[in-house]
Amino acid sequence: MGIVARPVHPSFAAEIEGVDLKADHGPQVAAAIEAALDTYAVVALRGQNLDDEQQMAFSEQLGELSRALNHGRQPGQQPRLRAELYDISNLDEDGAVLAEEDRRRTWREADKLWHTDRSFVAADTTYSLLTGRVVPPEGADTEFADMRAAWDALPEDMKRRIDGLQAEHSVWYSRALAAKTDFREDELNTFPPVPQPLVRTHPRTGRKSLVLASHAYRILGWPEDEGKGLLAELTAFATQARFVHAHKWTPGDLVIWDNRTTMHRGTSFDDKRWRRDMRRTTVQGPARHAMAAE
Ligand code: OGA
Ligand code: MN
Secondary structure (H helix, E strand, O other): OOOEEEEOOOOOOEEEEOOOOOOOOOHHHHHHHHHHHHHHOEEEEOOOOOOHHHHHHHHHHHOEEOOOOOOOOOOOOOOOOOOOOEEOOOEOOOOOEOOOOOHHHHHHHHHHOOEOOOOOOOOOEEEEEEEEEEOOOOOOOEEEEEHHHHHHHOOHHHHHHHOOOEEEEOHHHHHHHHOOOOOOHHHHOOOOOEEEEOEEEOOOOOOEEEOOOOOEEEEOOOOHHHHHHHHHHHHHHHOOHHHEEEEOOOOOOEEEEEOOOEEEEEOOOOOOOOOOEEEEEEEEOOOHHHHHHO
């Protein structure tokens, strides 16, 4: 197999070479990549050029595919992609750059806030796999923050203060922060708020991480403003430059991250000028390659 992981940051993030997932997306490759994710939390495989079927086939080795609701559409607008692929593009169903006033634009804006994918649902979202099909020539890096290194670096009294606390997460909170949108009742009903621990231990590595996201808006049992203050303080700490790595996209890249140990955010680009076609598979539950090996 000859898989090699080359670190690109002092505490996390690596580029993986020596594998072609079009040719081999079997359990052994998946196990090797998951082991790299245990160490690096974010891995990039450049120039994979996967199509939808190939991306889904490899992703399924890492867990059950969650399904996108493709929010932000108005009644009558069709999703551009099948439900297993989250649409992270600035494109409409005809593949054209979204109109200035298109509501799907405001939905995308929230991806530019630090977050973990789907922390607003109870199911344990493990990995996200994002492919760059068409990437703009400048801007639109994806930034990652290492939430294990951030936890490790916290002062001991802060660690004691927050370990055991729970925060409530809602997708509507982050959307409202990012852009003014009037959400419909049918949308609001889909995702009620869920509690998440503020600190968690990774089941595979035993390392502790901070659990933060712009979806988090209060600490259970605390006055709302104090909770918001603590979340803002921890987020500012965890996203200092020393904990952050930026992935610069080239066409065909696959980037995989562990949502249990990282936060990420999109960055801006000239999104009225350039097309950006990104597709994300998102997995939950136990990895299948391991089940196959048992
Ligand atoms: C995502 C995401 C940011 C980006 O795919 O989950 O937040 O840079 N993407 O597109
Ligand atoms: Mn995301």
